[in-house]
Amino acid sequence: SATVLQALEDGLKRADADPSVKAVMICGENGKFSAGADIRGFSSAKRPGIALNPIISLIESSKKPVVAAIEGIALGGGLEVALGCHYRIAHIKAQMGLPEVTIGLLPGGEGTQRLPRLIGLPAALDIITTGRHIAAAEALKLGLVDEVVEENTVDAAIHLANKV
Numbered sequence: 001s002a003t004v005l006q007a008l009e010d011g012l013k014r015a016d017a018d019p020s021v022k023a024v025m026i027c028g029e030n031g032k033f034s035a036g037a038d039i040r041g042f043s044s045a046k047r048p049g050i051a052l053n054p055i056i057s058l059i060e061s062s063k064k065p066v067v068a069a070i071e072g073i074a075l076g077g078g079l080e081v082a083l084g085c086h087y088r089i090a091h092i093k094a095q096m097g098l099p100e101v102t103i104g105l106l107p108g109g110e111g112t113q114r115l116p117r118l119i120g121l122p123a124a125l126d127i128i129t130t131g132r133h134i135a136a137a138e139a140l141k142l143g144l145v146d147e148v149v150e151e152n153t154v155d156a157a158i159h160l161a162n163k164v
Helices: 002-017 039-043 052-060 077-084 099-103 111-119 121-130 136-142 153-163
Strands: 024-027 066-070 073-075 087-091 095-097 147-149
Touching (some): 066 077, 073 077, 087 136, 087 153, 095 136, 111 121, 136 147
Parallel strands (some): 024 066, 073 095
């Protein structure tokens, strides 16, 4: 939502400007990272406001390490936000993917560029074109995430952020 995107932008800009902040961790609420955009908003008239791509670019260009703590699901734009992060930690039960293709939409948050850079073209094409969900263990094998944990994902992401 625009509210979430605005909060991400504000938080990232504050963190980058604050010399006492050494790293940033992005997580979701209620055991979910992000299910992506609400497709009902696609049919409404285009409203001016904040867009996903500039926020992901802001994350990616941060001079401070940004770690995604992926719990539950990271789908569509949610996965694209995680792809913009410098590091990704996933809970063992997490699921990731770009399912919008199953309803005729291409990923719009530059996931079609970031995913192949991260995991290679063959694996990325499979994920992009099928819309299938990737379990955390497979995501680790592919290089989509840096670590899979069974314990608290947020604590693990904070630990990684402190380490880097």
